[in-house]
Amino acid sequence: xxxxxxxxxxxxxxxxxxxxxxxxxxxxxxxxxxxxxxxxxxxxxxxxxxxxxxxxxxxxxxxxxxxxxxxxxxxxxxxxxxxxxxxxxxxxxxxxxxxxxxxxxxxxxxxxxx
Amino acid sequence: xxxxxxxxxxxxxxxxxxxxxxxxxxxxxxxxxxxxxxxxxxxxxxxxxxxxxxxxxxxxxxxxxxxxxxxxxxxxxxxxxxxxxxxxxxxxxxxxxxxxxxxxxxxxxxxxxxxxxxxxxxxxxxxxxxxxxxxxxxxxxxxxxxxxxxxxxxxxxxxxxxxxxxxxxxxxxxxxxxxxxxxxxxxxxxxxxxxxxxxxxxxxxxxxxxxxxxxxxxxxxxxxxxxxxxxxxxxxxxxxxxxxxxxxxxxxxxxxxxxxxxxxxxxxxxxxxxxxxxxxxxxxxxxxxxxxxxxxxxxxxxxxxxxxxxxxxxxxxxxxxxxxxxxxxxxxxxxxxxxxxxxxxxxxxxxxxxxxxxxxxxxxxxxxxxxxxxxxxxxxxxxxxxxxxxxxxxxxxxxxxxxxxxxxxxxxxxxxxxxxxxxxxxxxxxxxxxxxxxxxxxxxxxxxxxxxxxxxxxxxxxxxxxxxxxxxxxxxxxxxxxxxxxxxxxxxxxxxxxxxxxxxxxxxxxxxxxxxxxxxxxxxxxxxxxxxxxxxxxxxxxxxxxxxxxxxxxxxxxxxxxxxxxxxxxxxxxxxxxxxxxxxxxxxxxxxxxxxxxxxxxxxxxxxxxxxxxxxxxxxxxxxxxxxxxxxxxxxxxxxxxxxxxxxxxxxxxxxxxxxxxxxxxxxxxxxxxxxxxx
Numbered sequence: 001x002x003x004x005x006x007x008x009x010x011x012x013x014x015x016x017x018x019x020x021x022x023x024x025x026x027x028x029x030x031x032x033x034x035x036x037x038x039x040x041x042x043x044x045x046x047x048x049x050x051x052x053x054x055x056x057x058x059x060x061x062x063x064x065x066x067x068x069x070x071x072x073x074x075x076x077x078x079x080x081x082x083x084x085x086x087x088x089x090x091x092x093x094x095x096x097x098x099x100x101x102x103x104x105x106x107x108x109x110x111x112x113x114x
Numbered sequence: 115x116x117x118x119x120x121x122x123x124x125x126x127x128x129x130x131x132x133x134x135x136x137x138x139x140x141x142x143x144x145x146x147x148x149x150x151x152x153x154x155x156x157x158x159x160x161x162x163x164x165x166x167x168x169x170x171x172x173x174x175x176x177x178x179x180x181x182x183x184x185x186x187x188x189x190x191x192x193x194x195x196x197x198x199x200x201x202x203x204x205x206x207x208x209x210x211x212x213x214x215x216x217x218x219x220x221x222x223x224x225x226x227x228x229x230x231x232x233x234x235x236x237x238x239x240x241x242x243x244x245x246x247x248x249x250x251x252x253x254x255x256x257x258x259x260x261x262x263x264x265x266x267x268x269x270x271x272x273x274x275x276x277x278x279x280x281x282x283x284x285x286x287x288x289x290x291x292x293x294x295x296x297x298x299x300x301x302x303x304x305x306x307x308x309x310x311x312x313x314x315x316x317x318x319x320x321x322x323x324x325x326x327x328x329x330x331x332x333x334x335x336x337x338x339x340x341x342x343x344x345x346x347x348x349x350x351x352x353x354x355x356x357x358x359x360x361x362x363x364x365x366x367x368x369x370x371x372x373x374x375x376x377x378x379x380x381x382x383x384x385x386x387x388x389x390x391x392x393x394x395x396x397x398x399x400x401x402x403x404x405x406x407x408x409x410x411x412x413x414x415x416x417x418x419x420x421x422x423x424x425x426x427x428x429x430x431x432x433x434x435x436x437x438x439x440x441x442x443x444x445x446x447x448x449x450x451x452x453x454x455x456x457x458x459x460x461x462x463x464x465x466x467x468x469x470x471x472x473x474x475x476x477x478x479x480x481x482x483x484x485x486x487x488x489x490x491x492x493x494x495x496x497x498x499x500x501x502x503x504x505x506x507x508x509x510x511x512x513x514x515x516x517x518x519x520x521x522x523x524x525x526x527x528x529x530x531x532x533x534x535x536x537x538x539x540x541x542x543x544x545x546x547x548x549x550x551x552x553x554x555x556x557x558x559x560x561x562x563x564x565x566x567x568x569x570x571x572x573x574x575x576x577x578x579x580x581x582x583x584x585x586x587x588x589x590x591x592x593x594x595x596x597x598x599x600x601x602x603x604x605x606x607x608x609x610x611x612x613x614x615x616x617x618x619x620x621x622x623x624x625x626x627x628x629x630x631x632x633x634x635x636x637x638x639x640x641x642x643x644x645x646x647x648x649x650x651x652x653x654x655x656x657x658x659x660x661x662x663x664x665x666x667x668x669x670x671x672x673x674x675x676x677x678x679x680x681x682x683x684x685x686x687x688x689x690x691x692x693x694x695x696x697x698x699x700x701x702x703x704x705x706x707x708x709x710x711x712x713x714x715x716x717x718x719x720x721x722x723x724x725x726x727x728x729x730x731x732x733x734x735x736x737x738x739x740x741x742x743x744x745x746x747x748x749x750x751x752x753x754x755x756x757x758x759x760x761x762x763x764x765x766x767x768x769x770x771x772x773x774x775x776x777x778x779x780x781x782x783x784x785x786x787x788x789x790x791x792x793x
Contacts, residue, residue: 050395054627055396056202056629057629057630057632058399059200059202059398059399059402060197060198060200060202060629060632061632062398062399062402062403062406063197063198063200063202063235063402064197064232064632064634065231065232065235065406067399067402067403067406068395068403069403070406076435078435078528078529078531078532078541079437079440079441079529079532080532080533081532082531082532082535082631083528083531083532083535083540083541083630083631085435085528085635089229089231089232089410090228090229090230090231090232091228091229091232091634091635091636092634092635092636093632093633093634093635094524094527094528094531094541094631094632094633094634094635095630095631095632095633096531096535096540096629096630096631096632097630098630099630099631099632
């Protein structure tokens with residue numbers, strides 16, 4: 001279950017936009033222990049729970065294979081931590097910090113099996 | 115047929131009108147993700163018979179080449195890297211439009227054997243589109259080195275299209291690739307010819323669906339496809355594909371279909387909303403998710419991974435992106451690049467100038483016969499172009515292309531991402547900015563790799579402030595030669611600070627959000643000489659068609675205007691600024707005016723006007739520093755202004771120029787007052 005990835009100020013707005021039931025969304029966000037990728041330590045990994053942010057960027061992230069349920073691992077941070085190198089679907093991507101702060105991951109054992 | 119005709123032919127605007135096309139030249143498109151070795155395949159297939167041209171109406175460059183295989187002529191187009199038909203950048207749009215609208219006889223989808231899932235995602239999109247497909251499974255050797263083996267027979271059986279394993283860089287598998295491509299193209303042509311006769315406007319049913327989405331998505335696709343079929347919109351494409359694109363809310367598809375039938379688009383929006391409600395994420399996410407699940411499913415069936423020893427490239431990678439070492443190595447690489455430009459470039463440039471000087475005097479001539487002045491100006495312009503391009507720009511760009519193809523530039527982009535994000539850019543902008551140290555014009559053109567217009571503009575603005583090789587000559591000729599090499603280096607550092615400061619100011623003036631860094635970091639590999647040479651040429655050639663003409667005509671006219679006395683009032687007019695504010699001799703007014711044509715013309719003019727290259731006789735060290743600073747910053751040269759106008763618009767180009775004149779005068783004036791304290 002993934003909360004919506006729209007750029008809206010409140011869940012109510014989102015619920016209205018999508019016409020979905022509010023408590024479903026709240027429930028999902030409440031139960032998930034997801035943390036943004038930008039807050040994960042280097043070397044850790046997990047599964048993508050949901051992705052938030054600008055619609056166009058979300059679309060690109062999905063096209064690059066960062067779909068919910070995908071295993072990811074944080075390889076390293078760039079100096080001054082402005083971007084993060086991750087391992088996903090057998091290849092490595094460098095993503096800006098802001099983008100990563102919208103990618104929520106359920107921390108788990110390994111990430112990104114080849 | 116001339117090369118240009120063939121290039122145009124290659125870009126013919128026929129919309130899937132295969133029957134109407136003349137001759138039996140088979141048109142093949144190479145498509146696939148970035149860095150999968152597409153260009154290697156292209157070079158292997160076409161050898162030297164290739165032309166790089168601009169896409170009509172677009173600024174993206176597309177390479178087109180020709181090959182002959184057993185008497186069959188082939189026309190091959192190397193499309194820019196693309197990850198998805200939902201194009202994200204101008205490059206990707208060109209690739210998508212070509213495949214969708216130009217109807218090539220065959221599409222070779224080059225995929226990287228070691229990154230199968232992401233590559234297959236695009237393959238699946240091509241299959242949905244009904245493209246006449248051949249899959250080129252490339253870099254199988256590299257994948258094997260990483261312990262990855264792909265069962266290509268099985269992949270072929272699963273995808274239902276030919277799959278050819280290749281190592282393009284070594285030429286392995288190329289014959290089979292061409293053979294099977296020809297077969298696909300010919301079968302496609304035959305099938306189409308038969309259809310043409312049979313259908314009379316009736317659409318061919320898409321073949322049985324090999325890869326299905328979930329039941330709820332499929333039912334919507336089915337409904338929409340039925341509507342599309344009944345309406346007869348876009349009869350040349352599979353209705354199922356149109357339906358999927360509409361559900362993915364592809365704005366371009368919506369426009370195309372919407373112009374014929376508004377109702378279908380409205381229905382598609384409704385159905386997409388239903389899916390979104392059901393699955394609680396937007397419909398395009400549902401489709402992407404399911405398509406990736408298919409790609410992952412296929413990959414899992416055909417791939418076996420084994421434990422493998424860490425490759426040298428992986429160790430190299432660790433060092434080059436290390437927190438401290440990464441910077442140290444980056445600094446060494448940049449310093450190496452600059453030293454190359456300084457030392458070797460300067461030496462070669464001198465030798466070349468000497469050779470040219472044997473033919474005709476190089477010193478700007480501003481008195482005498484009109485024709486002589488014109489000739490002297492034009493010749494000087496040409497020599498300036500040649501002595502900058504050959505010794506400075508080409509070797510510099512060659513090294514950059516080498517680093518780029520090896521994969522190092524993506525690491526450099528990663529290391530410098532934070533610095534660049536402070537001026538509203540991201541790591542990828544390191545490539546255009548580096549190119550700027552060679553020449554601003556190709557650097558500005560290469561800003562096309564940035565995703566948004568705003569980012570392209572911010573990067574281009576920063577480039578105009580970076581000392582190109584012409585400005586390097588001024589810095590070398592004045593400051594390094596007469597003040598000291600450390601002061602020349604100081605100028606470069608001051609310039610970097612200025613780029614950062616003005617970049618931040620520009621960011622204020624252009625509010626908005628950038629996309630942020632999204633870049634695939636492919637593994638290190640040995641660069642291929644062919645690709646490095648091609649990339650170098652692709653960047654250098656804009657110097658020939660933009661910079662050279664402006665240099666030649668501009669220099670000739672400027673010298674003539676001067677000789678005719680038209681520029682005589684300039685020195686006294688500018689005196690309040692040059693003498694009063696900057697503390698420079700009066701003759702620098704005219705020098706700076708000439709410098710607008712070519713930056714290095716400032717010191718050439720100085721030498722011509724004072725009759726010596728011993729500038730220490732006419733300028734004090736402080737004056738040299740001020741003059742070098744102002745020359746570095748005061749206005750982009752004419753060629754750069756024209757490049758800015760091409761890529762953006764005239765207003766933007768003029769606004770940048772005006773802002774930089776004002777800024778350079780402020781900096782110059784301040785320097786003229788502060789430098790005497792330390793120099």
